[in-house]
Amino acid sequence: MAYANVDGLRIGYDLIGDGERTWVLTPGGRFPKETPGLPELARALAADGNRVLLWDRPNSGGSDLRFTGPSEPRMQADTLAALLTELDLGPAVLAGATVGSHISLLTAAHHPEVVSGLSLWWISGGVMGLMILANVYYTPAITAAWTTGMDAVAALPDWAPLLDRNERNRRQVLDQDRDAFLATMQRWMAAYCPRPGEQVPGLPDELARAITVPALVFRGGASDPFHPRATSEALAGLLPNARLVEPPWGDREYLDRQAERESAGGLFVRWPLLAPALRDWAREALG
Incomplete structure (x- = not known):
């Protein structure tokens, strides 16, 4: 690569x-x-x-x-x-x-x-296809950050492999401001709403x-x-x-x-x- x-x-x-x-x-x-x-x-x-x-x-x-x-x-x-x-x-x-x-x-x-x-x-x-996508991509990360913190986000099945392959990614997630991360995830989730x-x-x-x-x-x-x-x-x-x-x-x-x-x-x-x-x-x- x-x-x-x-x-x-x-x-x-x-x-x-x-x-x-x-x-x-x-x-x-x-x-x-x-x-x-x-x-x-x-x-x-x-x-x-x-x-x-x-x-x-x-x-x-x-x-x-x-x-x-x-x-x-x-x-x-x-x-x-x-x-x-x-x-x-x-x-x-x-x-x-x-x-x-x-x-x-x-x-x-x-x-x-x-x-x-x-x-x-x-x-x-x-409607269903887009709402399922929004849920799959962002609900686990939003829930983990909201209820636990960025350590829980880093451990999610979708994110952990990316962090294992790239230490810079791990540092970025763990150092991320939780509120800023939540704002991004919710903005990205809302972008999938059918219009x-x-x-x-x-x-x-x-x-x-x-x-x-x-x-x-x-x-x-x-x-x-x-x-x-x-x-x-x-x-x-x-x-x-x-x-x-x-x-x-x-x-x-x-x-x-x-x-x-x-x-x-x-x-x-x-x-x-x-x-x-x-x-x-x-x-x-x-x-």
Whole structure:
């Protein structure tokens, strides 16, 4: 793993392949770039003469923590734009899923100079999907800080691995002012609240309409309440140059991967199935 210094942060990344077109893969959760399925998809894309950036977002993997910005995805989008600039890799095709799709869209909206295209799947949305995300990401940290203190935050399952990999992160959490931390977590949690005129949190529909790069949007599953079909279809309708396509798996893909994540290798293990559609679209839409 290599590291880049970006806006005072140490960001871990891997660069696979040496082609002219750059892809960036961004998952959701706090999954690191080594999560099964991500490197395999990167290698499948690189085999077609591309270079692929895998990166650990701030607050994930081996990268530093950062507790700034109106929302965590917006902070990570700003970091991605700075990383692409620092590494001289833009403009790039941003490929993302779950909250990674939000990060990719926010990067395109606020930093269009580093983006040449978008590929999006498992797009988080809907009232239940967004409220569950807010709860998963922030409720444990808020509860631990409020009722016990920052030592309890450092011991949480979501945070402890990040601190074990990076001693700077441990010091930052333990030295964090509790009230300032609570204010950030609650601001970030509130950013996920569904709002009229926003298919994606923090991205007003009028701003989505201004994203003019080619986009490939994979339709969500009708059975998936976390990444609703309606969200994927509405987003494809907002993006001026989007193509809405069927994914290379069945309607219950996310639910099945979630149910089998311990026995079958994790949520992302079948993502390499996306590679042929991604490569074909890029050749046609991006030249």
